[in-house]
Amino acid sequence: MLRTREAADVDAQDPDHLIDLTLVRPTIVGATISVRSRFSAVRFLAILCDGKPWATVPTFPRDGGDGITFSCQLPMVDRDRSMRVEARNAETQEVLGHKAFDVGPLYNSFGLSAALVLDGAHGPLMSMLGLSFDGVKLVISGGQLPPNGDPSQLRVEFDAGVAYTVEYPLPSPDFETHYWYWPNAGLSGIRITVDLLACAPGADPFRFRLVYPDLESLGGEARRKQAATALVPTARTVYIPSNLSSFIGFPGNITQLTRVQGHDSPQSVTFTGYSVFRALEAIMARHGIRASTGTTVLDWGCGHGRVTRHFIQNWQDARISGVDIDAENAAWCNENLPDGTFSQVPLWPPTSLKAASFDVIFGISVMTHLTAEAQQAWLEELARLLKPGGLALLSFAGPGAVAFSSFWRDRPWWDAWLRSGFDDQQSDLALQGKIPDATYYRNSYQMSDHVRSTYSKYLDVVAIELEQFGYQDLAILRKRT
Template identity: 30%
Template sequence: MLMSRVIDSIRHRNLARLTARCDSQYLDAEPWVLDQLDVADDGVKIGGWALPPIDPNTSATFAINGQPFDRLDYPREIPIFKDSLWMRPRAEAAGFRAERRQPRAKLFCDGFISISFNFPGRPVRAPYRSAWYRPTLPSYHSTWYFRDPSLQIALPDTKRRYRVIGSESEDMFSLGGFTDFMRMNALLEDRFQFGYRDCQRILDWGCGCGRVARYFATVPGVDFHGGDIDPDNVSWCHDNLKFGTFHHLPLHPPTRLAEGSFDLVYGISVFTHLRENVQFSWLQELNRILKPGGIALATIHGPTTMNYAMMPAEHHRLITQRIETEGFVITASNDQIDDVVEDKDYYVNVAHSRNYIRKQWGQTFEVVDILPGFIWTHDLVVLRKRL
């Protein structure tokens, strides 16, 4: 009996090692890209790229509103990915095009469409394991959401959109904003059993020109606030997003926001651009304005960002090694908001290691989870104010 248990144990260990060797070829997170979305009265066409199964015999699926596309061309070769995503086997087989023929009213019967990608065994790493850890991705993590354009409220002009996302595209602005809105709500409901509707007061910290904020017009009963250091975008939000209250924030806290007043604060691509001392000041300020037990969601440039930066192998090795060693690294200057802030050195590009987040941010907040590649290539840090 004892020998049988020993043999079984060895078998399990060997199987685990084999699985680990296989899985190690996948990246920590593998977000996929929609860069074409054409909606017509009689259907929709999409295109982009999604890293395929390493085993070419494994089938991947694309779905729209849970249903297969009528036509799917996948995989399509993207030769440059063999060099730019060198760490991932079969990366060059990532391209796709798909089409669904369906009347527009049926496509948007729920007010939006959802587009998902998956394959059996698609992995996810859990760099910060908790009781909530699961070996596979929840479906909302790998789904894009696009709201019916006829239901959209005012869109900002191209210059404002560019300052926020680095692109002038209306569809990409809307697609990314609504996807982030939907994913964060699904995460809150999944992880904490409450969503936006259960909050009394919510703050979009770094609201820009309302890329995500605009969708809170659909959430009744919430006292919604947005804040940003960009006075022009704040003014635009104030004039066009009448459901919320918008604040011009100083470059350095404190703000005039009331202590202990928010149930939820989220900041997308804000800590990705703050110098270290400024970062610590804002962590303290977010902690101050949250209610005890309140949740903060914040994105960082982590390993997924570096993997998707399309850099040569040696450069990738050096920068990732530096980030892991130093924890916090300024990776580049950034002039995206130079026209609207006085301090031209304020806004930079930065990267964090996950160990740094646990240690340094953990001095101010409880670090509940770090979810790789949750908001495009950004890791999402889930924080909770201690009681």
């Protein structure tokens, strides 16, 4: 939770006495309000900056339960200046406090400007990882960065007839750290509860959308350039597995889970894998590929079958295959997902797979770990494996992923990234001891323009969708006929 400095109690008998706003950090305004104050029942505060609406933020119970506290990160500025901040009761618009503050730019501990990072971070990341079910209520939890820094701009939409409640925003310390550059990232927590017994017959409680407006008030030229060459999301659909068999059968060795996704909860792995499957299914359908007899699908980098298992369960007439450089995970899939075909492939192509044998190949978080040289070698191989007109769906770590890592970046690294549009210098140790070359697996980042110029040498670039899977972007490619 964002910390606030305690303010003096407000005299409840003096209607003209305002909340004592305090600049608790260079970019965060807040206050603590006594239970004896007439303002202690206020649930939401509308914050105005220099007379313009900025964000609506919630109040939270004060430690000890004797009042409320609130905080709000102010808009990013690129130079020192004065800013007049006003707090109003969001429900009545009564002015509760106002004060002018001297504010300045925000930097990380390595001297990198938040405004510079924000300029290229094209969307508010959504990360839904938590899933629990007690037989009556379904609870989904995670994080959603406040659109334009304002939590009130987020809408959650289910189909008609679904009984649900939304708790948002909730304090989110992890988001506040990783997304230090995003205004009010510390107010990203979200929890959605679906009451299945109260849902109307025929309603679909296993799908919802997170909707927000265009992101025009954050960022600058880099964001506009991204929007001109790729699809910037204004909504994201989250899919919840409704078949309990989806949760059955995972590797007993937890490291087989964590080196694929970074989470060791089978519930989280099932939830995220299913949502990726449904997103891929929708994209494939838009491009003419559906589940049918004879359709051939390859999961390139299948891991322990996080996504593949859902294709096997739901595309029973199709032929599903998976390959991975991780021999242990490929073998586990062969033994435990018998309706698919799995094999280990070498670090460098070619593979023993037959040419022109797949209608669609998808690779989720594979290009994110390959050097420029390895990417090009595998693009040539994927083009060989696709049927004429076949589709390749490849995620890559774009500006959103770089922004996520910016907490540890300095200005020289950032300037080099902006110049080149590609970086593969950082090693990833997730597969250490599982593959023969300790230098092969990387953390690789690339801009959309780099993807277009490189990938188009091997396949037609149909579209690029930004932050399709967490902070990873998706390149939609088609083999030339």
